[in-house]
Structure formats: C-alpha cells, structure tokens
Amino acid sequence: MNSSPSPVLVAVAWPYASGSRHLGHLAGAYLPADVFARYQRLIGNRVLMVSGSDTHGTPITVRADAEGVTPAEIVDRYHNEFVADWERLAISWDCYTTTGTENHTAVVQDMFLRLLEKGHIDKRISEQYYDTEVGRFLPDRYIEGTCPHCGYTEARGDQCEDCGRTLDPEELLDPRSKFSGSQPELRSTEHFYLRLTDFEEVLGQWLEERKGWRRHVLNFSKGWIEEGLQDRAITRDLDWGIEIPVDDLGDGKRIYVWFEAVIGYLSASKEWAEAQGTSEAWREWWEGDKARSVYFIGKDNIPFHTIIWPGMLSGYGGLNLPTDVPANQYVTFKGGKASASRGVGLTIGEGLDLFEPDGLRYALAANLPEQSDTDISVEEIARRINEELAATWGNLVNRVLSMVHKTCDGQVPEPGDRLPEDMALLATIDASLVTAGQQLEKVELRAALRTGMDGAAAVNAYLNATEPWKVAKEDPERAKVILGTALAAVGGVRVALAPYLPFSTEILNDPFGPVTGWQREELTPGLPVGKPSPLFAKVDLGELLADQES
RNA sequence: GGCGACGUAGCUCAGCUGGUGAGAGCGCCCGACUCAUAAUCGGGAGGUCGACAGUUCAAAUCUGUCCGUCGCUACCA
Numbered sequence: 001m002n003s004s005p006s007p008v009l010v011a012v013a014w015p016y017a018s019g020s021r022h023l024g025h026l027a028g029a030y031l032p033a034d035v036f037a038r039y040q041r042l043i044g045n046r047v048l049m050v051s052g053s054d055t056h057g058t059p060i061t062v063r064a065d066a067e068g069v070t071p072a073e074i075v076d077r078y079h080n081e082f083v084a085d086w087e088r089l090a091i092s093w094d095c096y097t098t099t100g101t102e103n104h105t106a107v108v109q110d111m112f113l114r115l116l117e118k119g120h121i122d123k124r125i126s127e128q129y130y131d132t133e134v135g136r137f138l139p140d141r142y143i144e145g146t147c148p149h150c151g152y153t154e155a156r157g158d159q160c161e162d163c164g165r166t167l168d169p170e171e172l173l174d175p176r177s178k179f180s181g182s183q184p185e186l187r188s189t190e191h192f193y194l195r196l197t198d199f200e201e202v203l204g205q206w207l208e209e210r211k212g213w214r215r216h217v218l219n220f221s222k223g224w225i226e227e228g229l230q231d232r233a234i235t236r237d238l239d240w241g242i243e244i245p246v247d248d249l250g251d252g253k254r255i256y257v258w259f260e261a262v263i264g265y266l267s268a269s270k271e272w273a274e275a276q277g278t279s280e281a282w283r284e285w286w287e288g289d290k291a292r293s294v295y296f297i298g299k300d301n302i303p304f305h306t307i308i309w310p311g312m313l314s315g316y317g318g319l320n321l322p323t324d325v326p327a328n329q330y331v332t333f334k335g336g337k338a339s340a341s342r343g344v345g346l347t348i349g350e351g352l353d354l355f356e357p358d359g360l361r362y363a364l365a366a367n368l369p370e371q372s373d374t375d376i377s378v379e380e381i382a383r384r385i386n387e388e389l390a391a392t393w394g395n396l397v398n399r400v401l402s403m404v405h406k407t408c409d410g411q412v413p414e415p416g417d418r419l420p421e422d423m424a425l426l427a428t429i430d431a432s433l434v435t436a437g438q439q440l441e442k443v444e445l446r447a448a449l450r451t452g453m454d455g456a457a458a459v460n461a462y463l464n465a466t467e468p469w470k471v472a473k474e475d476p477e478r479a480k481v482i483l484g485t486a487l488a489a490v491g492g493v494r495v496a497l498a499p500y501l502p503f504s505t506e507i508l509n510d511p512f513g514p515v516t517g518w519q520r521e522e523l524t525p526g527l528p529v530g531k532p533s534p535l536f537a538k539v540d541l542g543e544l545l546a547d548q549e550s
Numbered sequence: 551g552g553c554g555a556c557g558u559a560g561c562u563c564a565g566c567u568g569g570u571g572a573g574a575g576c577g578c579c580c581g582a583c584u585c586a587u588a589a590u591c592g593g594g595a596g597g598u599c600g601a602c603a604g605u606u607c608a609a610a611u612c613u614g615u616c617c618g619u620c621g622c623u624a625c626c627a
Contacts, residue, residue: 016627059626128625139625149551158625165551166623220554220622227553230624257627299555300622308624329555330621366575371564372556373620380562387576391589399586406585447564450575460590469585534587 009285009293010037010049011265011322013301014099017053017078018060020347021085023376024331027364028298032328032445034091035365036294038499039440041092042518048285050268052097052104053079056241057257058139065179071240075100085348089357090502095272099242099257099264103274107267108260109245111316112192112234116246120195120315121234123248128237129157129169129184131177137237138169138177138184145172189237190249194259196229199311203229206310206321212442214370216299217327221306229307234259262309265295266319292323294443299327326443329369331376346378354378354544358501359385359536365500368446382539393456393497394536397508399463400486401532407472408480412511412527415488416481425462425485429455429492430520436496437518452496459489484525492520504535 012033015021030051037049055075064071079098086096097104115121129138143157148171152160157169169175170186177184204225210218234256235244241254269282285291295305302325310321333345351360363384367374404412418426432455439448463486472479491512498505498515505515511527 014627018627054627057627137625141626159623169625216555223553224624232624236625256625258624261627300627303622303624304627332620367562375562383561383576386587390587395587395589397586399589401586403585450564453575457591461592463585464583464591467583467585472585532586536587538587 007291011295012051013297014054028328033296035499055100104267130187133180142178145175191233191235295325390536413480413484414525422485455493
C-alpha cells in the first residue's frame with residue numbers, strides 16, 4: 001500500500017530534568033509524537049523517533065544546591081522518572097537518551113566548531129552581575145530588586161511581575177542576588193555569540209515558503225523575523241554543561257543549554273545509528289529530499305525550532321531543516337497553565353497512578369491543544385474514558401466478541417454471503433481508515449481519533465439495525481454472517497485506534513492478530529474466540545476525587 | 551509596555567482564503583432496543599458565534615475600539 005517508504009524523523013522536545021513533567025507536556029509533545037510515529041510505522045515508513053532528557057542549565061544547579069546534592073543526582077532522579085513514565089505509557093522511542101553523553105558532547109562541539117569556522121559564532125564582552133558570596137555570575141532571573149517603573153521591590157532581573165515590564169538587570173534599583181541576598185557587582189565577562197542576524201534573510205524566506213504549517217506557529221515565527229533577530233550568547237559562566245571546544249575564554253564557562261539541547265536531535269540520531277552498528281545510517285533521516293523531519297514541541301519552544309535550530313542547521317550546511325513543526329498550544333488545568341512546581345495540574349506519574357495508560361492516552365489525545373489552549377481536569381479525563389472510550393469502543397468490542405463466542409460456537413465464522421448492508425458497513429470502515437490516515441498525515445490527531453470513534457459508532461448502529469441476537473433464533477446462518485461482518489469491522493476500527501491505544505490493541509491480538517498495516521484484514525475463519533472481558537474499566541470519579549483530597 | 555493567541559450550545563472544542571438554514575462529542579429530554587461494561591441506536595431541545603462600530607450585496611469569518619482570559623517577552627528551557 002505504501003509504494004515508496006520514506007524516512008520520517010520524529011523529533012520530540014527534550015524534557016528538562018529539573019523536575020517532574022506534567023500532563024501538559026505529555027499532551028503537548030510526547031503523546032502526539034508517539035501517535036504520529038506509530039501511524040507512520042504502520043503505513044510502512046521508516047521512522048526514527050528520538051529525544052532525551054535535557055540535563056544541563058541553571059535551574060538544575062540551583063535545585064542541586066538547594067538540596068545539597070550534585071547536579072548529576074538531580075538529573076539521574078528525573079531522567080529515571082521520565083524513562084519510567086515512557087515505559088508505563090509505551091512511548092515508542094527509537095532512541096531516548098540524555099544530553100549527558102560523550103556522543104552528544106562530540107556532536108555539539110562539532111557543530112560549534114563548524115559554525116565558529118564559518119564565522120557564525122564570535123566573541124563579545126558584556127557586563128553581568130556577579131555574586132561575590134557564592135562566587136557565580138547571576139542569570140537575570142536570579143537577580144531581584146526594585147522596579148524602576150513601579151517601585152515593586154520584588155522585581156526580577158528580566159521582568160517586573162507587578163507591572164509586567166521587561167527589564168534589564170542593570171535597571172533594577174537596589175539589586176540583590178537571589179542566592180545569597182547580597183548586593184551583586186557588575187563584572188565584565190566574555191562569551192561566544194551565535195550570529196543569528198546572519199540567517200535573518202534566509203530564515204525569513206524559508207518561513208515564507210512553508211506550506212501547511214499551523215497558523216500560530218507561522219505567525220509567531222514570522223513575528224520574530226519582523227522584529228529583527230538578535231545575536232545570542234551561547235555560553236554561560238557555569239561549570240555544569242558542555243565544555244567549549246576552544247580555550248579562548250578560560251575556565252568556568254560552558255556551552256549553554258538552549259544551544260546544545262536542540263542539537264540533541266542530531267546526536268540522538270547518531271547514537272541510534274551507532275547502536276545499530278551502522279554508524280552512518282543517521283544520514284538517511286537528515287540528508288536529501290526524501291527525508292522528512294517533524295518536530296513535536298509545545299508552543300513555548302517554537303522559536304528554538306523555527307528560528308534558532310534552522311539557523312544553526314543552515315549555518316552548518318548539508319542537513320535538512322524541519323519539514324514541519326506542529327507545535328501544540330497549552331493544556332490548562334481549570335484555566336491555569338500546568339506547572340508541577342506551582343501545583344497546577346497533574347504530573348505524568350500522578351496521571352498514570354489515577355488512570356490506565358490507554359485511558360489517559362485516549363483522554364489527552366481527544367483534548368490535544370492543536371489549535372488553541374485546551375482546558376482539562378480529572379473530571380474531563382474520567383468523562384472521556386467512561387462516556388466515550390469504554391462506552392462506545394470498549395463496549396462494542398465486548399458485545400461483538402460475546403455474541404461471536406455464544407452464537408458462532410466460539411470461533412470466527414466464515415464470511416458467508418454478505419448482503420449490501422454488510423458490505424456498506426465494511427466500506428464505511430475502510431473509508432474511515434483512509435480519512436483518518438489523511439488526518440494523521442496532517443498531524444490532526446484529534447480529528448483522526450474522532451474518525452476512528454465514528455467508525456465504532458457505525459458498527460454499533462449496524463448491530464442495532466441488523467439485530468443478530470434476534471436473527472440467531474430464526475436464521476443462525478444469517479446471524480453468523482452479521483457477526484462475522486461486525487467482527488471484521490471491529491478489526492478495522494481497531495487499526496484506526498491502534499496508534500492511540502497500544503495496550504488494548506495488543507490485548508486484542510487474540511483473536512484479531514497483530515496490527516501490521518493501515519488496513520482492515522479479514523479474520524481467519526475458525527480461530528477460537530473466548531469469552532471476553534471488558535477492555536476498559538470505568539473510572540469511579542467519586543472515589544478518584546476522594547483520593548485526591550487525601 | 552510590546553508581541554502572539556483565545557473568548558462559538560450546560561461542558562470540552564471545530565468552523566474563520568467572507569456566501570447553501572451555525573457544527574461535533576459528551577451532558578440533558580423523548581423514544582426504541584436488551585446481544586453488550588445501566589452499555590447501544592434514533593429523534594429532540596439548547597447558541598443575538600465576548601461587546602460596540604465599520605467594510606461588503608453578504609461576516610462567527612475582514613478592519614478598528616473596548617472588555618475578559620492565557621501565554622511569551624530572547625539569561626527558565
């Protein structure tokens with residue numbers, strides 16, 4: 001069915017190992033990437049799905065200091081948590097790694113050196129606040145003081161939360177370090193800068209030519225270009241991070257996260273290739289016209305993936321720029337942005353403790369914030385599971401398998417002589433697979449899930465119309481034809497839902513067999529069909545909420 | 551302050567290159583059915599598409615102003 005399998009790089013945002021990730025992150029990036037990747041594999045494309053834990057950066061060192069442990073311990077803790085979450089959710093990585101590997105360091109340093117050699121990186125000196133007590137330079141966010149505009153005394157170096165104005169740290173009156181409370185002093189420090197201005201024209205033109213990208217992604221990116229790109233410092237006064245491969249700046253400087261984390265897509269691809277024993281195989285996904293690369297991220301990451309990373313790639317040369325960046329908006333919880341640190345919403349682990357993985361996957365997929373922020377709650381997740389997943393799909397599987405078990409001697413019946421109404425149902429299911437496929441290809445994952453569920457509803461309607469439980473009494477042969485048709489239709493619906501529901505899909509391998517392609521397969525007559533048990537348990541919302549209270 | 555987006559049925563959302571009577575799912579009401587996880591199927595009620603003004607033969611869709619919500623603002627990533 002897929003005459004020309006093509007390489008598809010599924011590049012997924014790197015979760016920051018500074019704390020637990022929440023359901024918003026799951027819905028924003030990891031789940032849609034997994035659904036897309038599973039679909040692409042089913043239609044026969046060669047998928048390479050990569051990501052890893054982002055292990056560097058100031059917040060991790062701050063947390064480590066606060067807890068009196070090393071940054072590496074923080075990173076290990078959360079990396080292990082993420083890996084456990086992916087396992088529980090069956091996120092189908094080809095390579096999930098970290099930015100702490102030797103390979104990543106090598107790839108980052110190679111990128112750095114090439115850009116330096118080509119003149120896209122240069123050195124500049126700036127004045128930055130330095131905390132003499134703890135002996136470190138201070139990121140803007142870690143400087144507090146009095147806002148020069150409104151007099152708010154708790155303003156941060158980047159922004160006053162009271163009046164909302166953007167600030168430079170030097171503007172703050174009475175600045176103090178968030179670490180020690182002492183008054184920091186300005187010291188000059190030298191850093192490498194990425195000359196984004198070099199790429200302004202080429203990126204502007206590239207963005208103009210993008211077709212089929214989500215509107216908000218394109219608007220936001222073009223807005224950056226219109227405002228004019230600024231060169232950005234890509235090194236920091238830190239000792240936690242990737243070493244700069246030239247020693248011009250002296251000690252105590254590292255390449256900063258936002259520059260190196262995006263390179264992870266490339267280094268993870270290389271790590272995967274190496275692990276396969278084919279060290280050059282990564283090129284299939286990064287070079288040439290046939291390869292596609294789709295980046296799954298939340299909207300906060302848009303400029304890194306539509307401006308900075310493409311800029312780096314075009315400066316480096318020879319590697320493909322993103323084919324599409326279907327960034328999602330935010331999942332909000334009762335109107336607020338999810339934030340594990342502020343206690344808004346659930347972490348992924350908490351979500352998995354409350355709901356079965358397929359149920360959680362279904363509920364989030366049905367609420368993906370593809371066009372606009374989407375509000376979600378425990379009640380909403382439970383509603384999706386109980387009223388849609390279990391009621392429409394789980395119950396359908398159960399009712400069909402039960403009837404086949406009872407009426408057809410516990411085995412898959414022969415197709416027999418199908419009537420037009422039977423053929424119509426199968427045609428409907430086959431058409432829904434085509435439609436869902438088109439939607440998945442456009443990364444309209446909510447719509448594709450809906451299409452699959454409509455297929456389930458069509459089978460339910462067919463059963464109500466043909467009434468096999470009645471027919472069985474007068475015309476057992478006709479009942480078997482109906483049930484065989486329904487069984488085949490259920491098999492088709494199962495394919496449409498397979499990218500979303502890996503666990504229950506696998507449970508149905510008996511009797512349907514594994515899903516191996518994006519089409520409905522006729523079942524082999526005679527296969528045993530045992531007495532089924534419900535695919536999905538209903539969620540007891542009252543119990544759930546009571547548990548949450550305690 | 552600047553930028554981006556959002557505000558459409560009780561709830562969560564789609565529609566927005568302007569044009570057949572404004573949609574979906576769930577909830578609700580009525581009916582059918584009873585094989586199935588009190589599941590399913592059919593029908594129905596329900597919206598001045600945030601407010602105001604404008605452009606147009608025609609606006610939920612374009613423009614402006616206002617109100618409300620969210621996010622970003624380049625040293626969080």
